[in-house]
Amino acid sequence: MLGGYPIQGRRAAEIAASVERAVGAGELEPGRLLPPLREVAVELGVNPNTVAAAYRILRERGVIETAGRRGSRVRSAPATTGRDHIRVDVPAGVRDVSSGNPDPVLLPPLAPAFAAAAARGDREPVLYGDVAVDPELARIARADLDADGVPDGPPVVVSGSLDAVERVLTAHLKPGDTVAVEDPGWGRTLDLVPALGLRTVPVGVDDDGPLPDDVRSVLEAGARAVIVTDRAQNPTGAAVSARRARALRSVLREHPRTLLIEDDHGHGIVDVPLHPLAGVTRHWAFVRSVAKAYGPDLRLAVLTGDGVTVDRVRGRQRLGPGWVSLLLQRAVARLWADGAVDPRAVAAAYGGRRDALIDALARRGVAAHGRSGMNVWVPVPDETGAVARLLHAGWAVAPGARFRMSAAPGIRITVSTLTAEETGHLADAVAAALGPAPVRSYV
Numbered sequence: 001m002l003g004g005y006p007i008q009g010r011r012a013a014e015i016a017a018s019v020e021r022a023v024g025a026g027e028l029e030p031g032r033l034l035p036p037l038r039e040v041a042v043e044l045g046v047n048p049n050t051v052a053a054a055y056r057i058l059r060e061r062g063v064i065e066t067a068g069r070r071g072s073r074v075r076s077a078p079a080t081t082g083r084d085h086i087r088v089d090v091p092a093g094v095r096d097v098s099s100g101n102p103d104p105v106l107l108p109p110l111a112p113a114f115a116a117a118a119a120r121g122d123r124e125p126v127l128y129g130d131v132a133v134d135p136e137l138a139r140i141a142r143a144d145l146d147a148d149g150v151p152d153g154p155p156v157v158v159s160g161s162l163d164a165v166e167r168v169l170t171a172h173l174k175p176g177d178t179v180a181v182e183d184p185g186w187g188r189t190l191d192l193v194p195a196l197g198l199r200t201v202p203v204g205v206d207d208d209g210p211l212p213d214d215v216r217s218v219l220e221a222g223a224r225a226v227i228v229t230d231r232a233q234n235p236t237g238a239a240v241s242a243r244r245a246r247a248l249r250s251v252l253r254e255h256p257r258t259l260l261i262e263d264d265h266g267h268g269i270v271d272v273p274l275h276p277l278a279g280v281t282r283h284w285a286f287v288r289s290v291a292k293a294y295g296p297d298l299r300l301a302v303l304t305g306d307g308v309t310v311d312r313v314r315g316r317q318r319l320g321p322g323w324v325s326l327l328l329q330r331a332v333a334r335l336w337a338d339g340a341v342d343p344r345a346v347a348a349a350y351g352g353r354r355d356a357l358i359d360a361l362a363r364r365g366v367a368a369h370g371r372s373g374m375n376v377w378v379p380v381p382d383e384t385g386a387v388a389r390l391l392h393a394g395w396a397v398a399p400g401a402r403f404r405m406s407a408a409p410g411i412r413i414t415v416s417t418l419t420a421e422e423t424g425h426l427a428d429a430v431a432a433a434l435g436p437a438p439v440r441s442y443v
Contacts, residue, residue, distance in 0.1 A: 005022045005027050005028055007019060007040055007043070009044065009054075010044065011050065012051075012056075013054070015044070015050070015051060015054035016054040016055075016058050016063075019054070019058055019064075020061065020063050023063055023074055029074065030074050030075060031073055031074060032074045033071055033072075033073045034055070034064060034071065034072045034074070036071065037052050037055060038051075055072055058072075059072075059175075059197065060175040060176075060197030061195065061197065062191075062193075062195035062196070062197065063075065065194075075194065090396040091391075093394070094391060094394050094395065094396050095394055095395050095396065095422070095426075097395060097397055097413050097414050097417075097418060098396045098397050098398040098412070098413075098414060100234065100235075100374075100375065100398070101414065101416060102269070102291075102292050102293070102295075103349070103350075103374075103416040103417050105417075106341075106346050106349060106350075106416075107293075107295045107341075108295075108335055108341050109340070110294075110295065110335075112334075113331040113332075113334040113335045113338070114331045116330075116334050117327050117330035117334060118327060121326070121330075126326045128322075130326070131326075132156075132314070132317075132318075132323040132324075133155055133156065133157050133323075133329070134157075134330050136330070136333040136337070137155075137157065137302070137332060137333040138302075140333060140336045141155055141288070141302040142155060142304075144288075145288075145304060148273075148274040150276050150278055150286050151276075151278050153304035153306060153307070153310060154307070154310050155302050155303070155304050156302070156303045156304070156310055156314055156317070157301070157302055157303075157329055158287075158300075158302075158303055158313070158317070158324060159300065159301070160291060160299045160300065160301050161263050161265050161287050161289040161291070162188050162189070162192060163301070164261075164263075164285065164287040164301050164303045164313075165189060165192065165227065165261055165263070165287070166192055166196065167313045167316060167317065168285040168305070168309060168313060169192075169193070169196055169198065169225065169259075169261070170196060170316070171309060171312035171313055171316065172224075172225070172259045172283060172309070172312070173196075173198055173225060173259070174197075175196070175197030176198070176199065177198050177224040178198070178199040178201050178221075178222060178224055178225075179200055179201070179223065179227065180200075180201050180202075180203045180215060180219070180223045180225065181193060181200050181201070181203065181226075181227050181405075182202075182205045182210055182227070182229060182233065183202030183203060183205065183404060183405045183406060183407045184205065184235055184377065184400065184404050184410065185229070185233075185403060185405075186234045186263075186403070187402040187403050189227060190403070190405065201221070202214075202405040202406050202407070203215055203226070204407070205236055205407075206238065207236070207237075207238050207239075207371045208238065208239070208240065208241040208244040208371075209228065209230075209238050209240035209244045209245075209248070210228055210240075210244075210248065212244070212247040212248055212251050215251050216251045216254070219251065219252075223258070224257075224258065224259060225259035225260070225261065226252075226258060226259075226261070227261045227262075227263065228260070228261070228262050228263070228277060229262075229263045229266075230263065230264045230266070230274055231264060231267070231270045231272055231274065231372050231373070232265065232266025232269065232372045232373025232374070233372075233373070234373070234375060235375050235398070235402075235403045235410075236369050236370070236375070237354065237369055237370035237371050237372050237373045237375055237376065238371055238372070239266075239270065239272045239371045239372040240275050240277075242273075242275050244275075245275035245276070249277055249280045252277060252280040252281050253280055256280075256281050256282050257282060258281045258283075259281070259284070259285075259309075260278065260281045260283070260284040262276060262277060262278055262284070262285070262286045262287065263287050263289075264286065264288050265287075265288070265289040265291065265292055265301075266292065266372060266373050267288045267293070268290070268293030268341055268343045268346065269292050269293050269343065269347055269373065270343075270347050270350075270373060271343075271344065271348065271351060271372075272371065272372050282306065283305070283309050284305050284306055284309065285304070285305035285309050285310075287301050287303045288301060288303075289301040290335075292373075292374070293343070293346065294335055298331075298332060299328075300324060300328055300329065300332055350373065350374045350416060351372075353416070353418045353423075354370045354374070354375075354376055354415050355370075356420065357370075357376050357413065357415055357418065357426065357427065358370055358376060360426075361376075361427050361430060361431070364427055364428070364430075364431035365431065366378065366430055366434060367379060370415075374414055374416040375412050375413065375414050375415070376412070377400075377412055377413075378410055378412075378413065378434075379408055379409070379410045380400070380409050380410055380411055380433075380434055383399055383400050383401060383409035383410065383411065384399075385433075386433045386434060389432070389433035390411075390429055390430065390433045393429040393432065393433065395426060395429050395430075397411045397413050398411065398412040398413075398414070399411065400412065413426070
């Protein structure tokens with residue numbers, strides 16, 4: 001028995017599935033200690049090696065973690081549940097600034113581009129064996145990458161940034177390998193890496209990107225890969241500066257076998273230049289998603305990298321979905337060719353809203369971060385208290401726990417739809433939420 005939950009099964013896969021079902025259903029909460037494997041073996045009447053194999057499966061699937069003699073326990077954010085459960089339910093009448101979504105008003109109309117792509121599909125139906133990447137999409141994407149100094153490499157089209165990250169990691173790493181991730185960083189990445197059976201190690205971030213000394217330290221300790229967000233880092237808004245890029249490239253040159261993954265999901269919504277790191281290490285991948293600028297439902301990203309990485313990603317993709325819909329690719333290519341989004345205007349809109357909130361908070365004595373993108377990160381002394389007080393004041397913000405490993409507490413505020421009239425009221429509410437809690441007397 002584990003906390004009242006009966007572990008079941010005779011085979012390792014059955015035992016692992018039993019525990020994973022309980023975690024997914026909430027019957028085994030994060031942090032729960034698992035019984036020693038010999039105890040489980042006796043209860044189930046199986047060999048201890050079978051239970052050890054089950055625990056290994058659970059570790060590789062990101063459900064549990066093992067700390068030597070302290071035993072195994074359910075991860076604080078098990079892959080079965082994910083960090084999305086760390087959120088605020090937004091009641092009616094509360095202003096939601098927690099979502100991380102772009103402003104729908106700034107997204108382009110999709111109907112003309114899809115109509116044109118569909119008409120071409122009617123004339124030239126896509127069949128098995130056709131090209132996997134639309135030539136026009138590849139041409140435009142490569143031209144933009146060339147303009148930004150990204151090394152030459154063949155393009156692959158995948159289903160969004162996270163799909164790209166997963167494919168590249170699995171193309172090179174094996175369960176148990178360590179991946180350096182930004183902290184604070186994108187919650188989905190912090191969930192994905194352990195779900196692949198990989199270990200995460202945090203790297204600190206400031207307004208200019210990952211800290212070089214942290215990166216050097218984790219690489220010297222044996223990390224096999226590092227994931228870097230170039231611009232519009234989620235949740236802090238960090239953007240890798242020219243000086244920081246030089247320092248990070250210097251560190252990576254010392255570790256040429258490192259797998260480097262760069263995520264430029266902010267392309268099209270930011271006004272700070274790109275300073276890519278790609279090409280310093282033997283294996284690298286650079287990813288651009290269209291989600292933030294053109295709409296999250298498009299689920300498309302362009303990936304390029306060294307020849308080996310691209311070949312492995314393509315090969316595995318052929319064995320699965322085969323390709324990303326050419327209808328979708330052609331629609332996106334049409335949006336690009338027609339200039340459906342004005343990146344300067346979009347970046348100016350988000351930048352103005354972001355800067356207005358940061359300035360308003362500063363006038364109230366509250367420090368905040370947001371160099372690029374659509375989010376503002378506010379360090380707080382008491383994350384739970386700040387979120388609760390803001391909710392009571394009519395504002396729903398994202399708890400920093402969704403984005404942190406060992407970083408200090410904070411809250412993320414999405415400014416994408418924040419109006420000028422709302423900015424001062426929100427800044428007042430944040431300042432009040434970070435102040436001392438009201439004194440209560442009990443008689």
